[in-house]
Amino acid sequence: MLFRQLFDAASSTYTYLLADPASGEALLIDPVFEQSTRDLSLLHELGLTLKLVVDTHAHADHVTAAWLLKQKTGCQIASAAVINAEHVDLPLQHGQRFGVKGVELEARATPGHTDGCMSYVLSDESMVFTGDALLIRGCGRSDFQQGNPHTLYHSVVEQLFSLPDSCAVYPAHDYNGRTASSIDEERRCNARLGGNANEADFVGYMQALKLPHPKRIAEAVPANLRSGCPQDGQLPPEPDWSSDLRMTYAGIPEVGPQWLMEHRDAVTLLDVREPGEWQNEPLPAQLDSVVQIPIGSLADRVAEVPQGKPVVALCRSGKRSSLATGILRGAGFEQVASLHGGVLPLAQH
Structure with missing residues (x-):
């Protein structure tokens, strides 16, 4: 499998490219609207065809590129069915297997940051893409957008910490330059959930957090419920002096x-x-x-x-x-x- 981890500095978001070199089919997890040109350029240079775009949840800090990439490539859009986002071709249920030729993922419902959070486990359980449910030495906040620390605790412990120790953890964000972890590391060392922490420890920690709301929440959440489609339904303007640019x-x-x-x-x-x-x-x-x-x-x-x-x-x-x-x-x-x-x-x- 071909794998790339891409980064958006403005929102500290990781986008993941997974592809099958034999078939040339590819999928993207959590693409960022402003980075669509970068992602399409990489796909073109690697000779890949984008077949599927997948969001881990309705993000509050950036707008997804799902709709835009669908317009550009004809790919399908997948996200949790519970989100009920517009323009979604593949509404995912817990336990559902999906992907592209040569790359299969299992959707695991991991609510608590939002109701619609899902984590995606590679079929051989060597990788898991955790969205905001589990971050490196942390987790997503649970104080808005249907957040619930009790729910998040059970999601992480039951759905993610049950994966093999060696399973690599790839989150949707990191704000300190960390790129990956493992289930074993997070089970032992996560600052909020690791070691001997129980549900009461975790809930007390999360309820004591006093964080400002994401700067783009008022813009991002409604846009992401449209899979990133602008309100006017129009593609953003592009340079038009050359049809070959x-x-x-x-x-x-x-x-x-x-x-x-x-x-x-x-x-x-x-x-x-x-x-x-x-x-x-x-x-x-x-x-x-x-x-x-x-x-x-x-x-x-x-x-x-x-x-x-x-x-x-x-x-x-x-x-x-x-x-x-x-x-x-x-x-x-x-x-x-x-x-x-x-x-x-x-x-x-």
Whole structure:
């Protein structure tokens, strides 16, 4: 199985990618709306097809990307049936098995943080994705959104601590940079539930917490009951100067050589190679009127780049031109892209 743990710094949310390399089918757990471009870029670069998006609960600190990813890929959406969220294709019940080809999960109801909290256990019980029910050395709060510390205690002890000691714990959040734990570690060392703590110990701890409500709760909860669909039901606006514009997982905007050849007059072409390369590897004749500034000089000479059209930067292989896009964006250029693959594929056109 292919596995990736992704992080959203704004909400300290972990998104998990699970995929079967043989079939290319993939699922995402707890995707974040603002990170959808990153997630789609990773799927594209790994040659994967997104088939399923799964939320562990109706989050209060961020908006899920479930609906947005469904619009982009045609994938299905899964979450706990008790949430009764809109746009859900697979309402999950406790004990239900689901997934994609080559990756099977078991849904375990783990309420207490919210009524609709679910944890997802990999079929061989080597991993569990605990949402906010069980965090690394902690747990989700239980003071709003149907929270109940008694319920949460039983959820963790009966549904999660009953898993094998070696089962790896992957939570929906961590605020201290910790990435994973194990059932054994949390059963022994969890600051709220571990060791010899009983239900009274845990409930007393949780009831004594005085935490401010999440900053985005008024926005996030209603949106997540719509699976992340905006109130107007419209996709967020995207740059429209190129139909071929794509963002890489590294965060680089790119266009392909075919698009460039067909839309040469619509862009400013910036060649960031060295002068010797300009002479020894000239561009095709149809790519005329090129602005030539070596990458090492670009930051000091950025004022020489015309701003009337979108800018496409190129170099031999697309590496230096990717750096050029960052320099240009830092200088205030909004419509910029690197030529995917650089000069090398242009010979085929």
